[in-house]
Each structure stands twice: as structure tokens, then as C-alpha cells.
Amino acid sequence: KNQVEQSPQSLIILEGKNCTLQCNYTVSPFSNLRWYKQDTGRGPVSLTIMTFSENTKSNGRYTATLDADTKQSSLHITASQLSDSASYICVVGETGANNLFFGTGTRLTVIP
Amino acid sequence: DVKVTQSSRYLVKRTGEKVFLECVQDMDHENMFWYRQDPGLGLRLIYFSYDVKMKEKGDIPEGYSVSREKKERFSLILESASTNQTSMYLCASSRGPGTDYGEQFFGPGTRLTVL
Numbered sequence: 001k002n003q004v005e006q007s008p009q010s011l012i013i014l015e016g017k018n019c020t021l022q023c024n025y026t027v028s029p030f031s032n033l034r035w036y037k038q039d040t041g042r043g044p045v046s047l048t049i050m051t052f053s054e055n056t057k058s059n060g061r062y063t064a065t066l067d068a069d070t071k072q073s074s075l076h077i078t079a080s081q082l083s084d085s086a087s088y089i090c091v092v093g094e095t096g097a098n099n100l101f102f103g104t105g106t107r108l109t110v111i112p
Numbered sequence: 113d114v115k116v117t118q119s120s121r122y123l124v125k126r127t128g129e130k131v132f133l134e135c136v137q138d139m140d141h142e143n144m145f146w147y148r149q150d151p152g153l154g155l156r157l158i159y160f161s162y163d164v165k166m167k168e169k170g171d172i173p174e175g176y177s178v179s180r181e182k183k184e185r186f187s188l189i190l191e192s193a194s195t196n197q198t199s200m201y202l203c204a205s206s207r208g209p210g211t212d213y214g215e216q217f218f219g220p221g222t223r224l225t226v227l
Contacts, residue, residue: 034216042220044218046217089154089155100157103154
């Protein structure tokens with residue numbers, strides 16, 4: 001069964017600290033993996049998209065890594081800011097099919 | 113910048129009413145999607161469309177229908193709203209054609225409450 005699991009479910013960190021969010025998936029055959037940021041009450045916004053051949057991708061203070069062998073991805077946030085408080089959603093695409101599989105997200109809260 | 117707009121941010125309807133949710137994108141994308149998002153369940157695909165007048169069922173189409181008469185507009189219809197359709201509804205679009213969706217751009221969402 002194709003699944004995407006994210007951990008932790010929620011996380012609280014101090015402003016300025018780094019954090020890492022995890023995504024494990026069983027989707028096969030794998031096409032791509034996306035990370036989205038969703039502010040409360042808003043639609044998700046794309047942070048990164050990685051294909052099979054990419055193992056790291058950065059977008060400012062956000063760095064995503066992908067290990068296609070172990071089917072794991074992580075999103076690392078450097079020097080967190082209050083505006084990073086949001087839900088972060090991992091999405092995995094299946095090759096050759098019209099399917100995207102969504103994780104349930106990690107809720108990050110950055111406190112001053 | 114891609115812009116996806118949804119007709120309402122908040123909507124309150126009564127059980128049995130017919131509800132229309134509209135989505136418009138301005139980047140000439142071929143693919144459009146409707147999702148609902150509920151706590152602990154993540155986003156679930158209701159319907160998607162590859163082209164004008166084309167539609168495909170997603171994972172949870174029951175109780176919903178869609179319409180795509182123009183490329184830029186994708187409407188979600190609840191024929192007879194029920195309380196279990198209270199949810200956040202998100203529209204998205206992406207460039208096509210092809211089975212790999214590419215980057216999806218989401219609208220701001222419509223929070224629908226059915227009383």
C-alpha cells in the first residue's frame with residue numbers, strides 16, 4: 001500500500017534554532033517528492049521538488065534531502081524564524097500514474 | 113506568478129443545500145484539482161481535470177461533482193450538502209499534459225461549514 005508518513009506530528013522550537021522534519025514513504029514506482037509549507041488557514045505553498053536523481057535541494061533556509069534507497073526524506077530548517085510556524089507537508093508522486101500521496105504534515109511552532 | 117483564486121474564504125450552508133465552489137487560475141494550466149483537508153487526514157483528492165470538459169474521479173468523489181467549461185475555471189458542486197462535508201476545500205492547478213503533474217499551485221482554500 002502506498003503511504004507517506006511524517007514525523008514528528010508536532011514540534012516546538014525556539015527562534016533561531018535549527019530543526020529537521022522527517023518523511024518516510026512506500027510509494028512505488030517513485031516519481032518525485034515535494035515539500036509544502038502551509039500557513040494556518042491558507043493553501044500549501046511549494047518549497048522543493050526532487051526527482052529520483054536528486055538527493056538534496058535548497059530553498060533559502062530550507063534544505064530537503066532524499067534517500068531513494070531507504071525511501072526517506074528530511075526537511076531541515078536553519079535559523080528558524082517566527083514566520084516558519086506552519087504545517088509542513090510531504091507529498092510523493094507515483095510514476096506513470098495520476099497519483100500523489102500526501103502525508104498528514106508536521107505542525108511546527110517557533111516561539112520567541 | 114501563478115495565481116489560483118477561490119470564490120469564497122468562508123462559507124456556511126444548511127444541510128440539503130446545493131453548494132458551488134469556484135476556482136480560477138491565471139497561468140493557462142491544463143491540470144486542475146479539488147482536494148479536501150481534514151485534521152489528521154491530510155489532503156484527499158476529490159476530482160481532477162486534465163482539460164476542458166474532462167474530469168476524473170479522485171479518492172473520495174462521493175457526494176461531489178465538478179464542471180470545467182473553460183480552461184481557467186474548475187467548479188466543485190455539492191448537490192445536497194451534508195454535515196460530513198464540513199471541511200477545508202483546496203483547489204490546485206499544474207502544468208500539463210502528462211501523468212506527472214509537476215509543481216502544483218494551491219488556492220487559499222474555502223472553509224465550508226454545513227449546519
